[in-house]
Amino acid sequence: MTVSKAAEATAKGAEAARARRDASDEAGEALQLGELSEQLGYVLKRAQLKVFENFLRCMASLQLTPAQFSVLLLVEKNPGRNQTEIASTLGILRPNFVAMLDNLESRDLCARIRSTNDRRSHILVLTDKGKAVLGRAKKLVATKHEARLNELLGGANRESLIAMLSKIANEF
Amino acid sequence: MTVSKAAEATAKGAEAARARRDASDEAGEALQLGELSEQLGYVLKRAQLKVFENFLRCMASLQLTPAQFSVLLLVEKNPGRNQTEIASTLGILRPNFVAMLDNLESRDLCARIRSTNDRRSHILVLTDKGKAVLGRAKKLVATKHEARLNELLGGANRESLIAMLSKIANEF
DNA sequence: CGATAATTGTTATTGACCATATCAAATATC
DNA sequence: GATATTTGATATGGTCAATAACAATTATCG
Numbered sequence: 001m002t003v004s005k006a007a008e009a010t011a012k013g014a015e016a017a018r019a020r021r022d023a024s025d026e027a028g029e030a031l032q033l034g035e036l037s038e039q040l041g042y043v044l045k046r047a048q049l050k051v052f053e054n055f056l057r058c059m060a061s062l063q064l065t066p067a068q069f070s071v072l073l074l075v076e077k078n079p080g081r082n083q084t085e086i087a088s089t090l091g092i093l094r095p096n097f098v099a100m101l102d103n104l105e106s107r108d109l110c111a112r113i114r115s116t117n118d119r120r121s122h123i124l125v126l127t128d129k130g131k132a133v134l135g136r137a138k139k140l141v142a143t144k145h146e147a148r149l150n151e152l153l154g155g156a157n158r159e160s161l162i163a164m165l166s167k168i169a170n171e172f
Numbered sequence: 173m174t175v176s177k178a179a180e181a182t183a184k185g186a187e188a189a190r191a192r193r194d195a196s197d198e199a200g201e202a203l204q205l206g207e208l209s210e211q212l213g214y215v216l217k218r219a220q221l222k223v224f225e226n227f228l229r230c231m232a233s234l235q236l237t238p239a240q241f242s243v244l245l246l247v248e249k250n251p252g253r254n255q256t257e258i259a260s261t262l263g264i265l266r267p268n269f270v271a272m273l274d275n276l277e278s279r280d281l282c283a284r285i286r287s288t289n290d291r292r293s294h295i296l297v298l299t300d301k302g303k304a305v306l307g308r309a310k311k312l313v314a315t316k317h318e319a320r321l322n323e324l325l326g327g328a329n330r331e332s333l334i335a336m337l338s339k340i341a342n343e344f
Numbered sequence: 345c346g347a348t349a350a351t352t353g354t355t356a357t358t359g360a361c362c363a364t365a366t367c368a369a370a371t372a373t374c
Numbered sequence: 375g376a377t378a379t380t381t382g383a384t385a386t387g388g389t390c391a392a393t394a395a396c397a398a399t400t401a402t403c404g
Contacts, residue, residue: 014252015287015295031261034249035310040321041223041238043334046263046341048216054344055213066213067361077206080186084381089203091218093363098383112382115187120370120381123187141211149212152343153336161336162215164325169218171324172226239390256352268391270354284353292352292399 058144062137067092068104069141072134075110075124082121083112109133230316234309239264240276241313244306247282247296254293255284281305 036042055066064072067090074086087097101124104110109130112122126134149158208214227238236244239262246258259269273296276282281302284294298306321330 015289016252031246031250031253031257033261034245036242036245036249037338038334039242039245039313040318040334041220041227042242043337043341044216044220044223045238047337047344048213048220049263050341050344051213051216066217070208070211070214073206073208073211074203077208078203080188081203082381085203089205091221094382095364095384096362117187118371118381122382138207146212148344149340152339157332157336160329161333162210162212164329164333165215165219166209167324168321169215169222172219172222172320254352265392266353267355267393290352290400294353 054148055141055145058140059137062133062140064133064137067100069134069137071100071104072109072126072130072137076126076131076134079125080123082115082118082123084121086124104130226320227313227317230312231309234305234312236305236309239272241306241309243272243276244281244298244302244309248298248303248306251297252295254287254290254295256293258296276302 052066055069059065059069070090071086074090075081078086083097083101084094087094092100101110101112105112108127110124110126113125115121115123146158153161224238227241231237231241242262243258246262247253250258255269255273256266259266264272273282273284277284280299282296282298285297287293287295318330325333
């Protein structure tokens, strides 16, 4: 609660000095990021937000979020799995996965089928429409989303970036 | 809502085949990630979660979140700025920044000072305790957090990773 | 100057996401 | 066959992000 007089004086000095410069200059100058721009977590988070934002724009016509896209991809690759298995490999908690599936099922993209082996579980399958939509989604991701990344980093860098991020995701 | 008979049959077939294999094997085998492991957004998000998790563990003794750490860093580097300026450069909306500052101020890490130039705005300053805590935080980040990253990737890769992420954050 | 517009910090509120506890039905275990 | 475990589901709470609105202050401009 107590700010040292020295600190307050320093702050006022800095504010006054900036105000003086701003009087001559037009717009308030940008802040110094300093060590922040070297912080892994900071730059990682901001990059992730930008990538998701771009993903949503690319997918606007299909109305698929990154999470929904990942579910469709995983179900396509692993037909015959139940909700718990799909959810847990995606890091989604089972309770939170229910509404997500309700959404996808209501849009006729995937379906729950009561398993005959274990009548507690629901087997997940893509509908025909789900397969078609996923196919279009993949094309959009490839031509709009990943293409933008290649353009920005180059193919080789893109691969090494993915590799490093995977390593962090798996071993950090 | 209708699943094609073919799709359902395929799903049942896959489930049955897996059940047969599982009968001989012990645990249910892992799912195939497939194209998911190449998706930038997917691996980026998972890496970010892991990094934040590790950051919180390293900072447990100081009780600083990544967002709080970034605020302290930015205020230290830019004394004499007001809430709007600090918040907006961090991508935090002004309304959401209020509670954050309430927290930091209640812990005596930073303080709001009514500006004499513009009596609407609050100038932000680190308290002496705030400076001390930030100093300890930086040491913890360097020795525990970033060190782990270096150990995992190597210094050169670490730098190129940060550079690529910055590029994505700024230009994607 | 004075009326109007814009800015600053703040509150209230909403929606998205994440996490825990709990439940009924079904299955596994002993 | 009694008990424990698993599966999908519901309810609920917490943390963030986003918008609207407000009082106090300052800027703008006739």
